[in-house]
Amino acid sequence: MKTICCLVLGLIFCSTASAQEGLNLYEKKLFIQGADTLRYRILYPNNYKKRKSYPLIVFLHGSGERGNDNEKQLVHGGDLFIKEQVRKYFPAIVLFPQSPVNITWSNFKRTMGKNDWQFFPDLAPTTPQQLVKDLLDSFVNNKMADSKRVYIGGLSLGGLGTYEMLIRYPDYFAAAFPICGAVSVPQFLASASPLPLWIFHGALDASVTPEYDRDLYKALMTRGAKNVNYTEYPKAGHNSWDSAFAEPKLLPWLFSNKKRNGSKTW
Numbered sequence: 001m002k003t004i005c006c007l008v009l010g011l012i013f014c015s016t017a018s019a020q021e022g023l024n025l026y027e028k029k030l031f032i033q034g035a036d037t038l039r040y041r042i043l044y045p046n047n048y049k050k051r052k053s054y055p056l057i058v059f060l061h062g063s064g065e066r067g068n069d070n071e072k073q074l075v076h077g078g079d080l081f082i083k084e085q086v087r088k089y090f091p092a093i094v095l096f097p098q099s100p101v102n103i104t105w106s107n108f109k110r111t112m113g114k115n116d117w118q119f120f121p122d123l124a125p126t127t128p129q130q131l132v133k134d135l136l137d138s139f140v141n142n143k144m145a146d147s148k149r150v151y152i153g154g155l156s157l158g159g160l161g162t163y164e165m166l167i168r169y170p171d172y173f174a175a176a177f178p179i180c181g182a183v184s185v186p187q188f189l190a191s192a193s194p195l196p197l198w199i200f201h202g203a204l205d206a207s208v209t210p211e212y213d214r215d216l217y218k219a220l221m222t223r224g225a226k227n228v229n230y231t232e233y234p235k236a237g238h239n240s241w242d243s244a245f246a247e248p249k250l251l252p253w254l255f256s257n258k259k260r261n262g263s264k265t266w
Helices: 002-023 084-089 127-141 157-168 185-191 211-222 241-245 250-255
Strands: 027-033 036-043 054-060 093-098 108-111 116-119 145-155 175-179 197-202 228-233
Touching: 027 127, 036 127, 054 127, 054 157, 093 127, 127 145, 127 157, 145 157, 145 250, 157 175, 157 185, 175 241, 175 250, 185 211, 197 211, 197 241, 197 250, 211 228, 228 241
Parallel strands: 054 093, 054 145, 145 175, 175 197, 197 228
Antiparallel strands: 027 036, 036 093, 108 116
């Protein structure tokens, strides 16, 4: 019995160590603008060529991954992009920025204990959001990233941030995948440009209930929006990101999209 337990513990340790080793493929970086610093991790494509422009993905973490260790933001989603087949068929620059504790990716107010959210995209961007945008600009302006293939995703707090980025910077992103987020539907329809969107949520989510995402999807369908998907997992709670990251069509769908000039309203 003791031998079996030791073997199981050994396998768990090896698996954890292997996963951690894989996440070390993400280099630790600092982006400094004046007195402000954004910690982020970056994954370069295999056989990265400095003179080539690559698709760029930025992923915004949730509230539990905030801090200054420049590590926790990889807990959810980091292992997706280091898979051998993903790196082979979807070469891209992948960014995982980290927001400090007690700061958010977007401007909002929530009544505690209620599904009552207020959103303020007209206010100045939060410092982490502004730094993320400046970081993305630096990659695009230096031709490291293809300006027509910049993608954004985020979960929970990062889902809210994803929506605000789409509102605040219309026509910047080629596609987006918010997970268990929330947004003001009228604000989104008024300001965000039409783009491919895949929304994910858990039906049993008590932290960020799915009504906002359901209402957004219904409104977009009513307006005849194209290439907008909504996936709601009937048995998932707030951690619907586990199911979203396991979607076999997520990355093929994401990378199939390229920014095109078009109408600025839904």
